[in-house]
Amino acid sequence: MKVLYVTSEALPFIASGGLGDVAGSLPQAIRKRLVGCRIVMPLYEDIPQKFRDEMKFVTSISVPVSWRRQYCGIYEARHGGVTYYLLDNQYYFKRQGLYGYYDDAERFAFLSRAALEVITAVDYHPDVIHCNDWQTALVPIYYRLFYQDQEGYEDIKTLFTIHNIQYQGIYNMDILGDVFGIPWEAKGLVEFDGAINLMKGAMEACDRISTVSPTYAEEILDPWFAHGLDGMLRKNRDKLSGILNGIDTDNYNPEKDGLIYRNFSPQDYSGKAENKRLLQERLGLPQNPDVPLIAMVTRLVSHKGLDLVKHVFEEIIQGDVQFVLLGSGDWMYESFFREMQEKYPGKLAVTLGFIPELAHKIYAGADIFLMPSQSEPCGLAQMVSLRYGTIPIVRETGGLKDSVQDCGDGEGNGFTFQTYNAHDMLNAVRRAIQTYSRRDEWKVLIERALNSDFSWGRSANEYIKLYRLITKV
Numbered sequence: 001m002k003v004l005y006v007t008s009e010a011l012p013f014i015a016s017g018g019l020g021d022v023a024g025s026l027p028q029a030i031r032k033r034l035v036g037c038r039i040v041m042p043l044y045e046d047i048p049q050k051f052r053d054e055m056k057f058v059t060s061i062s063v064p065v066s067w068r069r070q071y072c073g074i075y076e077a078r079h080g081g082v083t084y085y086l087l088d089n090q091y092y093f094k095r096q097g098l099y100g101y102y103d104d105a106e107r108f109a110f111l112s113r114a115a116l117e118v119i120t121a122v123d124y125h126p127d128v129i130h131c132n133d134w135q136t137a138l139v140p141i142y143y144r145l146f147y148q149d150q151e152g153y154e155d156i157k158t159l160f161t162i163h164n165i166q167y168q169g170i171y172n173m174d175i176l177g178d179v180f181g182i183p184w185e186a187k188g189l190v191e192f193d194g195a196i197n198l199m200k201g202a203m204e205a206c207d208r209i210s211t212v213s214p215t216y217a218e219e220i221l222d223p224w225f226a227h228g229l230d231g232m233l234r235k236n237r238d239k240l241s242g243i244l245n246g247i248d249t250d251n252y253n254p255e256k257d258g259l260i261y262r263n264f265s266p267q268d269y270s271g272k273a274e275n276k277r278l279l280q281e282r283l284g285l286p287q288n289p290d291v292p293l294i295a296m297v298t299r300l301v302s303h304k305g306l307d308l309v310k311h312v313f314e315e316i317i318q319g320d321v322q323f324v325l326l327g328s329g330d331w332m333y334e335s336f337f338r339e340m341q342e343k344y345p346g347k348l349a350v351t352l353g354f355i356p357e358l359a360h361k362i363y364a365g366a367d368i369f370l371m372p373s374q375s376e377p378c379g380l381a382q383m384v385s386l387r388y389g390t391i392p393i394v395r396e397t398g399g400l401k402d403s404v405q406d407c408g409d410g411e412g413n414g415f416t417f418q419t420y421n422a423h424d425m426l427n428a429v430r431r432a433i434q435t436y437s438r439r440d441e442w443k444v445l446i447e448r449a450l451n452s453d454f455s456w457g458r459s460a461n462e463y464i465k466l467y468r469l470i471t472k473v
Contacts (some may be wrong), residue, residue, distance in 0.1 A: 066181035083357035112138035134169030137202035169198030213399035217242025246456035278367030283349035295366035299328030305372030
């Protein structure tokens, strides 16, 4: 079986969020299971030169973008046993950053059309094209409209993965033909609520839809989570699956992580205490092993649950705890945490921005990881915290619910709460603090956390089952 994985970003070359992590890890795990998997992505200006030096020029093609014919250089790179095709067009991709430009519709129409043209250009005929989010939603649409009956494109199935349904690729109908090259008579495929909706079109055109956790697959059938597409998802419910993402267990490995102060393992995690002490020292907190250290590594935006934290923060911090926060985002939240740091010196350490090296040290050194998201399609931070023996407190939504089970039943690996309510969250925090004081119970929790399996191998096996279901291979 062969898979062509089409994405707008992928590690190690470039990433802006969780999609880049997934695209950098899942194809490698698939490839290790003897399923062919190659990746197509843009050759962005911001990709570091060290990676460019390792790329090999394969060929150039002319790609139709509506009435235009655009140059596309195809460069090949290999990483982790996977072949990447990076598509070069300086007009579209020689820019700072990945997204947010006035012509993103045209840029990603080019990517989607070029991904299909690559198939014959490099003589790689996939059984499945696996597309991701609105930036590649046009791939199954274009395949159905223009390619499925062409020689060299026979019997290809398409899988469309929704990483975050909030971002749907919505545009004015005026650009249907001029930018996307979709005939007016086919407008029904992409038209939704009087506009072009690329995600809706992909749902209609693809053979199968997946999301990044089983719970999120159920949640997006509800208007509260679906951002308007719940009816379309219910219509296509038979196509829908949810597969929980994994994490890169090589990058996040407490036994080998060079960014943390002391390495440790599930068999001997005594080094975790030293990570806590040195983290406290670095952040100017009293080096007290008996005080629970609560951490957040997050974007400071509302859907991450920051309103809940704000509402009861002083009730949390006035207890016998320390609190560490790393992140950036909305000015309102940044200002709040700066104010709290001034009000509670020696109890709260706030670092605004994102520093990967410090993030690793926080995962390894904290005792408790707070992640009270309003919505979370999958979430990776809670899995990373468990990997380092740091016990998560999460709201039961999306992938948080699928990866963290409350320890109140005597078997869980964290603390959970259900409703989006500040005092329900506060109750979970207090339960965690009380359990921390019972050190034998806490050691059992750490051991469960360190032995949790969130490797990509589990996820890859589920995707391979899905590929085989689609193709009947």
